[in-house]
Amino acid sequence: MTGPLPPRLERELRSVVGADHVITDPDRLMVYESDGLTAYRVAPRAVVLPASTEEVSEVVxxxxxxxxxxxPRGAGTGLSGGALPTPDGVIVGTARMNKILSIDAADRLALVQPGVVNARLTEATRPHGLYYAPDPSSQSTCTLGGNVAENSGGPHCLKYGVTSRYVTGLTVVMAGGEVVRLGGAGHEASGELDLVGLFVGSEGCFGIATEIEVRLLPLTEGVRTLLGIFDTMEAAGHAVTSIIGSGLMPAAVEIIDKATIEAVEASIFAAGYPTDAGAALVIEFDGTEAGLDADADRAERCCLREGAREVRRASSETERAALWKGRKKAFGAMGRIAPDLLVQDATVPRTRLPEVLAEISRIGERYGLKIANVFHAGDGNLHPNLLFDRTDAEELARVEKASHEIMSLCVAVGGTITGEHGVGVDKRGYMGLVHDEVELDMLRRVRRVFDPGGLFNPGKVVPDAVDAGALPEVSEVAS
Amino acid sequence: MIAAQPLSDLLPPEALASVDSSPLFGGRPPEAIVRPASVEEVAALLSWASREGVGVLTMASGHRVAPVTREGRFVALRMDRLNAIEAYEAADLTITAGAGAPFSSVTRALGENDQWAPFDPADVAARSLGGLVAAGESGPLRMGYGELRNHVLGARVVTGDGRTLDLGGRVVKNVAGFDVLKAVVGSRGGLAAITSVCLRAFPRPEVDRVLVRTEPTVRAAAGLALAVGTAPVLPASCVVVDRLSERGERAALVVRLHGSRATVDEEQVRMERHVGVPFEVVGDVGTGADAASSESTRRLLEGVRDHVKSDGTVVVASVRPSRLPRLLEVVDRLGPLALSCDAYTGLVRVEADPERITELDLLRRDVIALDGAIRQERISSTAMRGSADPLSPHDDRRDASAAGRTALARRLETAFDPAGALWPART
Structure with a gap:
């Protein structure tokens, strides 16, 4: 059923979260029509903003x-449509649940509500000599709850790993409103199934995490940042393989291609990259001061051996910010070249990067599309950006076809359809490229383990079964 | 009697081992030991077992087998013939091998390219890749490298009713669907039989420095370990043992620092400054160390790793690291037993006497009071003949959501194994 909520239900929701925290005004609902993937827009029936586990439980x-x-919705920065409303549904947002509940410096743990902004946690723990490692590009706005839902990565997860490595415990509200505590530091010996690991990355389909316990790391003492300038993407790709193959463990290795360099340098975000370069590599090492220069020297030698025309090194925090600027502002700069941007996300084995990038370029040419690449090269996590104008239906159709070819290409070389943005609605149609029907069926069964009624985030992640009625319900097989 | 005819119809003769050869099951041998050579044979067996109502106890190498306390017919599934290194992409830092591949053979293959898989639970050298993943044990090196579950990139598994699933993949970042693989890692064969695993490899550190500090008591060593845990460096591991055989009957704290020589030298200085006492450098292992130092240090590390003997009854308990001194205080009541303690995760392994049920029960009560968890990791072959199990196999927190968590686990097991054919390797 679409349309306004039944008046009685609306009254009850307002009595739980406060009258001001149930949004039904169509103008205010527009903000919630999409997440960071703006190509999809659906108006929800209402938005409810609880402030505690108890309120979430009662609302659910x-x-x-x-x-x-x-x-469920965090900050709405997701890029796969994971928080896209359904026309029949209600958004339960975690924006008001933004408290850092505790910082346990002795055990290097923090307990937070899901609406805490990622970067704020590091700011709060810095005085304790600690920080939170996962750093998605949107870390100044995205929230920990969203990071848990998407199992977010970031440039520095090459060395430090993604969100799931850092989540030690969760309090979740399940379908029906039941509150369940999963995992938790100090319970290593429990021998229980890893339900925390399973919940992380479930894209809002299993329930709502209302308290998140995360592991913190000691602040690193020093950092060295290099910028390698290459004539071709291929040479830059080989340099990545050479650096990793040499035994070095950089904190980040990011690649920026020619189209992106041109966009950045023509924008207000100009970072001083040579516009005739074919590619740039941002390489960063962090850790104890004593070994950093040696690591940076080795990486520089790898770059030069693979044909880098120049390797710059930051000698101050200002210079470091300048070297990163072209990478961090790339998406903003692309707005100059085209009104719309589809940020794709796929992972391939690192050694296949040069051939995959060459083929993506050919796909762009074949479909008459401009594709700019800026991505996490160190772990093979590609972000081809397809530039287009959504008002041009014919061009939009070419974007969809080119996307499909890029995904197929990445899977064909041993990769996958998403490395960190999640499946959401955007990649649901590609799930058949990486999973056969038996595996998709298992994903549906696992979803029903947590949410037998299928009310949490329907239409996301797993494509519908050809014949859903033929699948046994978990409740049936369990009995 | 087992329906021998149907099973032998399904599988070639070489996949059926003699039952007499196995003294492993605590006096109650299986009706057959199946040693498949392909994932298809594993699927055929599990499909058959689900239909026939026969239990399947999965053993990877057979190194660790839980006592059989369940009633009913069962067969053992042994993975030792699925032991090939299937793919090793050194430049991509990934290795894929059969579940029955000895972990030592995986380590050997990686070593040819100065790479390794940094996991060091007790007895790791004698275990198989699949067994390690099924147990989900990382060992103390998780401090520097993270848990095993984060480095299992993919696995081929067969569900209890014979469905083959490829979970994860061969790339380090992959969020294409729910992370079902995480639940399988550490499920001890309760969700699916693992037939092959793709693991992330790491470059070997130039130097693996081993530092030792002996202390008069375990609690004193643990106090020092907690100080190391707040130092502005992140060691690769930090372990307390009740005694170090080379050093006499004294408790010891063993810390490993990994990295380049310059990094390790500097980190040792910073750590010692932070904790206020010097450590003895036992030696360096690794590509940047001399052979003699490497060999003796490696032996010491093996002694620490396997300090709590795996042929006895082993109890593991965990609390938040800051509560370790209190946990060790209560463990003291069990008497002078072999003990090792991973200071990073607050995990204590202790060789226990299964006859002292009263003390173990008290220990459980105290651990729960500390908001910790406790379980029996191993049971001695003597105790396997009895049915006494002084400790609950599961976390026994008295929190309000324990029932919800258990219900989720049961439903998950049912989704993977509708007929309950898999007998997980836990009591």
């Missing part, structure tokens, strides 16, 4: 009782 119980779909 009420919506579940009314058989209304629930779309």
């Amino acid at each position: 119980r009420l919506l579940h009782g009314a058989d209304i779909e629930i779309v």
Whole structure:
């Protein structure tokens, strides 16, 4: 059922979270029509903004009782449409749950609510000599709850790993409103199934995490940042393989291609990259001061051996920021070249990068599309950016076809369809490229383990079964 | 009697081993030991077992087998013939091998390219890749490298009813669907039989420095370990043992620092400054160390790693690291037993006497009071003949959501194994 909520339900929701925290005004709902993937837009029936585990539980119980779909939402920075509303559903947003509940410096742990902004956690723990390692590009706005839902990565996860490595415990609200505590530091010996690991990356389909316990790391003492300038993407790709193959463990290795360099240098974000370069590599090492110069020297030699025309090295925090600028502002700069941008996300084995990038370039030419690449090269996580104008239906159709070819290409070389943005609605159609029907069926079963009624974030992640009725319900097989 | 005819119809003769050869099951041998050579044979067996109502106890190498306390017919599934290194992409830092591949053979293959898989649970050298992943044990090196579960990039598994799934992949970042693989790692064969694993490899550090500090008591060593845990460096591991055989009957703290020589030298200085006492440099292992120092240090490390003997009854308990001194205080009541303690995760392994049920029960109560968890990791072959199990196999927190968590686990097991054919290797 679409349209306004039943008046009684709306009253009950307002009594739980406060009258001001249930949004039904169509103008205010427009903000929630999409997440960072703006190509998809759907107006929700309402948005509810609880402030505690108890309120989330009660809201979920009420919506579940009314058989209304629930779309969990963090900051809405996701790039796969994971927080896209359903026309029948209600968004349950975690924006008001933004408290850092505790910082345990002795055990290097923090307990946070899901609406805490990623970068704020590091700011809060810095005085304790600690920080939170996963650093998605949107870290100044994205929230820990969203990071848990998407199992977010970031440039520095090459060395430090993605979100799931850092989440030690969760309090989650399940379908029906039941509150369940999963994992938790100090319970290593429990011998239980790893439900925390399974919940992380579930894209809002299993429930809503309302408290998140994360592991913190000691602040690194020093950092060295290099910028390698190459004539071709191929040479830059070989340099990445050479650096990793030499035994070095950089904190980050990011690649920026010619199209992106041109866009950045023509924008207000100009970072001083040579516009005739074919590619640039941002390489960063962090850790104890004593070994950093030696590591940077070795990486520089790798770059020069693979044909870098120049390797710059930052000698101050200002210079470091300048070297990173072209990478961090790339997406903003692309707005100058085209009104719309589809940020794709796939992972390939690192050694296949040069051939995959060459083929992506050919795909762009074949479809008459400009494709700019800026991505996490160290772990083979590609982000081809397809530039287009959404008002041009014919061009949009070419974007979709080119996307499909890029995904197929990445899978064909042993990669996958998403490395960090998640499946959401955007990649659901590609799931068949990496999973056969038996595996998709298992994903559906696992989803029903957590949410037998299928009210949490329907239409996301797993494509519908050809014949859903033929699948046994978990509740049936369990009995 | 097992329905021998149907099983032998399904599988070639070489996949069926003699039952007499196995004294492993605590006096109750299986009706057959199946040693498949392909994932298809594993699928055929599990499909058959689900239909026939026969239990399947998965053993990777057979190194660790839980006592069989369940009633009913069962067969053992042994993975030792699935032991090939299937793919090793050194430049991509990935290696894929059969579940039955000895972990030592994986380590050997990686070593040819100065790479390794940094996992060091007890007895790792004698275990198989699949067994290690099924147990989900990382060992103390998780401090510097993270848990094993984060480095299992992919696995081919067969569910309890014979469905083959390729979980994860061969790339380091992959969020294409729910992370079902995480649940399989550490499930001890309760969700699926693992037939092959793709693991992330790491470059070997130039130097693996081993530092030792002996202390009069375990608690004193643990106090020092907690100080190391707040130092502005992140060691590769930090372990307390109740005694170090080479050093006499004294407790010891063993810390490993990994990196380039310059990094390790500097980190040692910073750590010692932070904790206020010097450590003895036992030696360096690694590509940048001399052979003699490497060999003796490696032996010491093996002694620390396997200090709590795996042929006895082993109890593991965990608390938040800052509560370790209190946990060790209560463990003291069990008497002078072999003990090792991973200071990073707050995990204590202790060789226990299964006859002292009262003390173990008290220990459980105290661990729960510290908001910790406890379970029996191993049971001695003597105790396997009895049915006494002084410790609950599961976390026994009295929190309000324990029932919800258990229900989720049961439903997950049912999704993977509708007929309950898999007998997980836990009591």
